[in-house]
Amino acid sequence: MSEERSLNFIEQIVEEDLANGSTGGRVLTRFPPEPNGYLHIGHAKSIVLNFGLAQKYNGATNLRFDDTNPVTEDTEYVDSIREDIKWLGFTWQQELYASDYFEQLYQFAVTLIKKGLAYVEDATAEEIAAMKGTPTTPGVNSPARSRSVEENLDLFERMRKGEFKDGEKTLRAKIDMASPNMHMRDPLMYRIKHAHHHRTGDKWCIYPMYDFAHGQSDSIEQITHSICTLEFIPHRALYDWFIQELNIYPSHQYEFSRLNLNYTVMSKRKLKQLVEEHHVAGWDDPRMPTISGLRRRGYTAASIRNFCERVGVQKRDNVIEYSLLEFCIREELNKTANRAMAVLDPVKLVITNYPEGQVEELEAENNPEDPNSGSRKLPFSNTLYIEREDFMENPPKKYFRLGPGMMVRLKNAYIIKGESVDKDADGNITTIYATYLPESKSGGDASGLTVKGTIHWVSAAHAAAAEVRLYDRLFTVENPGMEEGDFKSFINKDSLQVINTAYVEPGLLQAKPGDRFQFMRKGYFSVDPDSTSEKLVFNRTVTLKDAWAKESAKAAK
Template sequence: MTSKQPADLIPAPETRRVSPNFITEIIDADLKSGRHTRVVTRFPPEPNGYAHLGHAFASYLDFMTAVDYRGVCHLRMDDTNPEGETQEYADSIIRDMKWLGWDTSRLFYASDYYEQLHDFAVQLIRKGLAYVESVSGEEMARLRGTVEQPGTPSPYRNRSVEENLDLFRRMRAGEFKNGEHALRAKIDLAHPNFKLRDPVLYRILHASHYRTGNTWCIYPMYDFAHPISDALEGITHSMCSLEFIDNRAIYDWLMDNLFPDKETGKTAPRQYEFGRRSMEYTVVSKRKLRRLVREGVVKGWDDPRMPTISAMRRRGVTPESVRAFASQIGVSRTNRTVDLALFENAVREDLNLRAPRVMAVTRPLKVVIQNLEAERTLSLPYWPQEVSSADGKVPLPTGERVAAEKAVREVPLTRELVIEHEDFSANPPKGFKRLTPGGTVRLRGAGIIRCDEVITATNGEPMELRVTLLGEDAKAGGVIHWVSATRGVSAEFRLVDRLFTVPEPDSEAQQFDPEQPGHEDEAQPVNTDFMRFVNPNSLVVTRGLVEPSVAKDPAEARYQFERAGYFWRDPVDSRDDALVFNRIITLKDTWEKKDEAAEPGKAARADKKKADKAAQALAEAPVRPVLSSEQETTASRLRQQGVTENDAFMLAREPQLAAYLEGAGGKRLAELAPWVVNDLATPIREGTNRVSVEALASLVTLVAEGSISARIAKDVLAEAQASGEAPASIVERKGLRVVSDEGQLRAAIQGVLDANPAKVAEYRGGKKGLTGFFTGQVMRATNGQADPKAVARLLSEMLG
């Protein structure tokens, strides 16, 4: 057997990214038999909404199966319905697929095949396999019959080929109104599968398409366009979710009549259905997601509470954790609802080793250390010597403790501090181990304090604590975090939580119309009001302080705010002078006890057990491994050139990343390092990187001089990775430089103000916190290209 034989493409078990399943068994058999000599898959979303976590699983299956078999995967927009499909949605899907790490260079659109699809329809008419229907939609549905009764032929079913060709030509020419005629396949009106009872192939729709404009007024149905697009692209294995199992009959009928193997000399694609994956505490139907956006329950498709890929990216979830989650949930022939804890634990596991520990206070309570005369500067580790476990604290082994102690930041200890409001109780419950009147507690890294006096407001709530800093010989039952009240950085914290209060918000009385055509989420639900289960606390916004060390860190840095969760700066609303942090995920599952109280025994389900074991393993894992002497030398060299502790550590552990960065010859290493660690690590590891360090440096220079925003730079970098074009060239070709022209900015700002009169009135009435909202809207209106400083100045002027 030579290396050129298709059977040699079958991956070894240890190299597979996708766990073996019934589809991979079919592919193995096809390669062994010689039915196919190459594997070609496709991921075919409809651009009528943003991609969500369900698409993450489906795209993982499509793209990684192709990778496993050294084949290719196409990204194709199945854009056959001009109503609801937009360029915005198409662009967002492409952007999300790139972010997930998929190769999107093979990009296709069903709309590119409109002329060919039309010609295939004409072929069917000429063969006597399609006819122009002229009854109404309601009458067509009635004539299809019932489960017990076969369909009744339409009076137009036996039109001559010439008459059908003429009518179809006139349909295309725009002579008829919407719904006046349709093209149907002539198959079998008595077939038990309703999909074969003369399905509609084309309908009249006088609507402008986002790509083809008004060129067409007839559009192919999904069941017609999808399989033919697969055949035209040479797809070998067409994978789709289980609700398309009945549609497979149309798929095969079209292949048999338009692409017979004997006539074409090629093997036509086949469709294979896998069980769909839904997730608890959310919905993934685009129709429902659109309703959440339309009714203002969320603030857009990228609202961090949404299950969309864009929302995950804005929230701060990494593509590595999404891919890890997708790889864990498995492929089967049955639908399944996945425990959200599996996704959350994948995110925690990724962030545990990625995110340095710092302190932030989200609900401040003022503390005055009465016996602290002068400010002190503490050196605290980014990676504490202990990690949390279910039973308390577990010391790190000696080697890891030494490595952790080398990564430190300076934290000012001042006379005035803030602590979390909930870390003090005047009437503590049993087992309370934080601060109480007369009680003691340890301030993280600063020593033990005793509460001597409580200053209360008129309503009796504590507003200031006066404390004494004790020696290390004092005893304290617990440890709390803190931030300097005078040196801390002001920040807004968006405490994101699950969007719904019940695991399956749309499951009650869920029914679907079996005749409703379209994509997987276009079946029409009946008698379900999922909106009543929206979690009113899915987003809690607070204001507090974060330690000043974060001010020098890259905007893309992710942190574990001690005892509060994992956070990062919101890339849309956060600015250097107004930090906004999104909570990516809590430190542990806070919903498990709620579930068990609402439904005793539910926590014992198999998925929950698996999630609990994963969480325990995560908690007991070492925070960071120790560097070898050679790695420590590399890290030290990088630190001396201004690279942060965390980035130097990550680079030193991966020689190929360090070698790429040091190819810059010592120039701007501190600025380049975060981009290498956060944006280029995967392609560099996999040997697919197409951006030279010189090209990256030119892009980072544009960011540093304010010519483009960091957000735009990330999109440019992704495009450069896919196309091989120089990033700076993309910036110039697309005109992506920052908009600083005052006239353009004034027009954009005025447009935002005109669209939000109520919020303008609130702002002018004293609600100055809306500045961030207006800034975000202006940035969105200018595709992120507006100069933030100029926007801030003009907003202040125009809002009065």
């Protein structure tokens, strides 16, 4: 973490704890994902915070999977979470699972039963909810609340043995049905689920609730700073109650604001809907806010860490502009991505006075922002591809590209002058004819001419064909999850546009999946894993400028 900025409130707490010795002079954090989906950019903020704190204060971080619901969990999610954290640049001290503690958690529950602080409930989920009352009216005690310790111990053991069906019994803590905190009104501790667990198999048919497993797992591991998002504030009293009544290590919970990003959804449930209903191509679809999706789109680990640092750690929820995330990757790639020429909407350009069959090797710098990036050779011939938008037959004023009688510079090459065109039966231009000035060669221009426009190109005989995928925001509204109606009705139908035949300079044939380039005048692009030696595939990571803000302002007017 940066030493230049002021301390955030959690860092202040850590420094106070280290100064007064309340944590024994150590810092141990944890990142505790549920393995029921892929991690998203909001999790990245938590990862950067937890692992960053440990790094800053010479501590450590555990990766603990809170795998207490066998119905929704899968080893696919475990593997993806591991990969994402490593890719972000962090290493955990121990890899642990809440399921490692199932026996210990069961014994904790037995201890609470013996103390008269937990009981087996017969009521259904609907009946329990009705008993709890409302935030303004107290709940009512369940008839099962008066069961004896002996009967509760017997029933709980029989629950473990599998004698009851799903939903037939639960275990509840006995706290206070009139508490102003709804989470303290005899919350559930265990439920029955006859389901195969990804690690423990069929050994268990009762599983601890998240609120019971989470705090005790922190305590078992002796986590010094248990960092959660703001929605867990009401849970803290229950977290502390369990620790106090069990007389175990007093791990303490601290809350910070979760990351909310506009023009997307951050709910794993909603992201799962998008995947399962095939609105996107998978969890790693480059339009998704998942870490794997951002990685596939071409985002770097450094840019995401930088974004999380810029967002900061607060106590109040807010919505972060998607454009800040784009700024972070744009800022990095401007410095690090080699330049390349790619023509996305090609039209043929023939230079009539350039010798047919002649091929010239022209020098081009790889990255003007990086003096150590070197240069490359580009083949130049009399037949090129240029962008269709770079030629107009009847150009308006202040159009500084190519047209009849108009001159423009070909990047790293020569000045050319538009002469004539061929068209098809529908009036579409199929070929542009131009002449070049031999003395205007870039880097040694002796023509004395100055032109206002420079366009990119590729040699038709040497160019490599490529598929280019242009990605944009997945939703058309800032907060699709809060709008009336189905959030999926706000999906941006133009969030993916596929260009099947673009042309790129031949050197890109050596590019590997994950390599990033700035396509001159077009944006930043990354080689997709779908890319093969037969066909290159590029994903647009981000445009050169914040085009969305400009379009949004125009639409607002």
